[in-house]
Amino acid sequence: MKRSIALLALLLWLSTVALVHAQTLPSVKPEQVGLSSERLGRLVSMLRNDSEKGQIPGAILLVARQGKIALFESVGVLDPKSKAPMTKDAIFRIYSMSKPITSVAIMTLVEDGKIALGDPVAKYIPQVAEMQVGVEKPGADGKPTLELVAPRRPMSLQDLLRHTSGLTYGIFGNTLVKKQYLDAKLFVGDPTNAEFVDRLVKLPLASQPGTMWDYSHSTDVLGRIVEIVTNKSLYEFEKERILDPLGMKDTAFDVTDKAKQARIAEPFPNDVTIGTDTTFFDPRVPQRWQSGGGGMVGTVMDYARFCQMLLNGGTLDGKRILGPKTVAYMTADHLDGSVAPGPLYLPGVGFGFGLGFAVRREAGVANVQGSTGEFNWGGAGGTFFWVDPKEDLFVVYAMQSPKQRVYYRPVLKNMIYSAVVKPNGK
Known part of the structure; x- marks a missing residue:
């Protein structure tokens, strides 16, 4: 009897250890993977001083x-008001880092044979077929007026994934179409994904589908398509196919568990505005709108597991999310010479765009270090990540400081690449 109890206790302990291990990644000293402790230490010191x-x-x-993991460090405070120290299990609003997760969700449906990237969006959301393109023209008084013209071709699922749909955001820029997006109050009243898309399709497109890269609500539309195809909420599907298999236990669209709410990272009180008039959302308050383009929260470790899955070609700890060819296809450049970069080309010089990620086209040209084939994206609140298959390396950085996000991205990339002192595999 005693031996049976001891054996049961051992099995329970082993299963607990396995669960904990499944939610982290192994750690080593930087030198064991060709990185410099001293150079990485400079970066941590800079962040601590800042x-x-x-x-x-x-x-x-x-x-x-x-x-x-060669480096996993936290600095500063979790909440400027309480002065509580930052902890490694802090929960961040990841905003547009939701987009790669939603893009992966869509590609699982492609692999399932339930959708195809060449499908017109109107196949799933018929109202899209009625959308027209807004074209600015000078009026009689010299002021611009908006003329509506028919799309030259249907908007496709691939357009949504690569931000060439013609949709836009109202919070960046001041064109007549963008002003309509802003004035439409798309988010008022906490709409469901279905209600949000119903509002969105009543607005004009900012450009002809397939002709311009324009950052937009495209990924929110993808989230709705996931719901239509699966008959599940976006979160239910992502939890089932991505989050639970990867052990991303803190990634969701809200933080209603009171035990977790003390871990939410907060910005300075004077640094809460994103774009024109959007302010930080409170993840403690559950929302009906599950924004596939910007509504998620999560931890650095959760996103690290997502990155490692992509770097592994779609698998982690024996759980396959995507096939390796699908990951390679997603992280290839999907913009050709027929696509204009648009007035706000966030990938930047030297980068193209794949299916949910900016993709580096060449080692030079860009004003920051990196490797050809590197893919990345960031969130408006201050989070960002990149994955470098050539160097077998990825980085996840998180803060809640939208005013500082543009500054830190190149600084951190240059400093981290300076710490790569041995070629991959040597």
Whole structure:
């Protein structure tokens, strides 16, 4: 009897250890994976000093190479009001880092044979077929007026994934179409995904489908298509096919668990505005709108597991999310010479765009270090990540400081690449 109890206890302990391990990644000293501890230490010191000076509230940085974590550090405070220290399990509003997760969800449906990227969006949302393109022309008084013209071709699912749909955001820019998006109050009243899309399709397109890269609500529309095809909420499907298999236990669209709410990272009170008039959302308040383009929260470790899955070609800890050819297809450049970069081309010089990610086209040209084939994206609240298959490396950085997000992305990339002192595999 005693032996049976002891054996049961051992099995329970082993299963607990396995669960904990499944939600992290192995750690090593930087030198074991060809990185410099001293050079990475400079970066951590800089972030700590910036936090002490009040430039950022706090931050978490994770650097992994060859499947192992070489650096995982937190600095500063979790909440400027309470002065509670930043913890590695802090929960961040990841905003547009939701987009790669939703894009992966869509590609699982492609692999299932339930949708195809060449499908017109109107196949799933018929009202899209009625949308017209807004074209600015000078009026009689010299002021611009908006003329509506028919699309030259249907908007496709691939257009949604690569932001060439003709949809836009109202919070960036001041064209007549963008003003209509802003004036439409798309988010008022906490709409469901279905209600949000019903509002969106009543607006004009900002450009002809397939002709311009324009950052937009395209991924929100993809989230709705997931719901239509699966008859599940976006979160239910992503939890089933991505989040639970990867052990991303803190990634969701809200934080209603009171035990977790003390872990939510907060911005400075004077740094809460994104774009024209959008302010930080409160994840403690459950929302009906599950924004596939910007509504998720999560931890750095959760997103690290997502990155490692992509770097592994779609699998992690024996759980396959996507096939390796699908990941390679998603992270290839899908913009050709027929697509204009648009007035706000967020991927930047030297980068194209794949299916949910910016993709580096060549080693040079861009004003920041990197490798050809690297893919990345970030969130408006201050989070960002990149995956470098050539170096077998990925980085996840998180803070809640929208005013500082543009500054830190190139600084961190240059400093981290300076710490790569041995070629991959050497």
